[in-house]
Amino acid sequence: MKLSIIYLVPLLFIFAFSLSATDLDHLENRIDQMLERLNKVENSKTTPPSPPVTPIMKEELPSVDFPPLPPPITNRSSEETETSKTFNRLESRIDELLQRLELTQNTAPAYQPSPELQPEQSLEELPTVDLETDPSVYSRTYSLPEDSSPQDIKVPSLPKNRFNFYIGLSIPNDSTFSESGNHNLEFGNGFEIGIEYNRMFEDESYIGAFIEGKFFDTESLAGNTEKGDNRLVNLGFTLGQDWSFSELLALKTQASIGTSITHYEIESENYSQSDLAFHYSFLIGLEFRWNEFWQSSVYYELDGRSAADRIDYQSFHQIGIETGIGF
Incomplete structure (x- = not known):
């Protein structure tokens, strides 16, 4: 967003020679409002930390296409008319930008810290048994837990x-x-x-x-x-x-x-x-x-x-x- 503003500033100076002092003051005031709102958004405490940004290589920077400059002005009246249209178009874009920056305390997303990650529980290493060389594997006996012993299961008795x-x-x-x-x-x-x-x-x-x-x-x-x-x-x-x-x-x-x-x-x-x-x-x-x-x-x-x-x-x-x- 800041990059777009930087590109807009030279464009404003191109048309500055044809604007009146009052119009320039008004435009400057609107730009100051836009920058002030941007600073508030950046300094807001409720804004969650931004994720790490991968640096963009020089060859990956986006290209910006500026609108073509107006043709040379032949007379004063046509110059004022074209300048007025450009000014109105610029002002409408600034108004749209200000509306998009209308962020309040209620609508701003609240920052919720991520839960602390618990350290991974250490797993007890199981012994390694070689089935080919350990003969005791084939002589071991296993039994069910006492809670699941078949003796604990009560079968309905038949009539005697x-x-x-x-x-x-x-x-x-x-x-x-x-x-x-x-x-x-x-x-x-x-x-x-x-x-x-x-x-x-x-x-x-x-x-x-x-x-x-x-x-x-x-x-x-x-x-x-x-x-x-x-x-x-x-x-x-x-x-x-x-x-x-x-x-x-x-x-x-x-x-x-x-x-x-x-x-x-x-x-x-x-x-x-x-x-x-x-x-x-x-x-x-x-x-x-x-x-x-x-x-x-x-x-x-x-x-x-x-x-x-x-x-x-x-x-x-x-x-x-x-x-x-x-x-």
């Missing part, structure tokens, strides 16, 4: 107790009746119904107890039609294992032993007798787990009892459904 109810079709096999000789004894299909309690373990094995009843009729004795109501009440202990295929499906295997309270009737022989016998069973089923507390299954069971009074050994086939809840 299960109570089941089951019902199914019972198909009794033939047996023999001993009365003055062995006679073939046939029975009709019946049904069974029972309940059981199981105590579950983490490996999905379990132990438990059960009580069930079987109900079926006598159909024939030695080829002759026969009647009689028969029932078995079995109770004992179970040992089983679930084999999970997924979270929803598992294979159930179970074995049990216990006591059978038998009661058989043969109407033609006036036979009605109760007795105790040994009971066993083997079961396999497909279990559906609706959620962690409720499951159902379809099963096949083969069971039997030892001889009771005059009735020989007898076995049964069962096909049924089971449902249970965990708690």
Whole structure:
């Protein structure tokens, strides 16, 4: 900006010979105002420090094109007219410059000192390990922090107790009746119904107890039609294992032993007798787990009892459904 003013001063002297003293005083006064405002801007305390200026080489200085000088004046009136136009143009440029320099305390950008730079924190140098020559690298063990140990993660516990109810079709096999000789004894299909309690373990094995009843009729004795109501009440202990295929499906295997309270009737022989016998069973089923507390299954069971009074050994086939809840 100062450079432009310096170039303007010679131009003012060129036209000074044709200006009146009053006009020159007025122009000089305006220039003084411009310089005074420039000094205020330079000396302002709110002006932020200027960044370092890269020195400009001589060949890099900007060139200034001065407007061409007016042609030679032939008479006084034309000289005054041209001088007046030049003066007005110069005055308008000075007015524009003064308007651009109208900086106040409120509009001047406040200087904000830059925050002090913190010294860089020293980084602890890590030891250099040669993987090829240091055999201890391959024998080192690493562990997770104590806070993230897997032992601290609590997994929701599964139900440890299960109570089941089951019902199914019972198909009794033939047996023999001993009365003055062995006679073939046939029975009709019946049904069974029972309940059981199981105590579950983490490996999905379990132990438990059960009580069930079987109900079926006598159909024939030695080829002759026969009647009689028969029932078995079995109770004992179970040992089983679930084999999970997924979270929803598992294979159930179970074995049990216990006591059978038998009661058989043969109407033609006036036979009605109760007795105790040994009971066993083997079961396999497909279990559906609706959620962690409720499951159902379809099963096949083969069971039997030892001889009771005059009735020989007898076995049964069962096909049924089971449902249970965990708690």
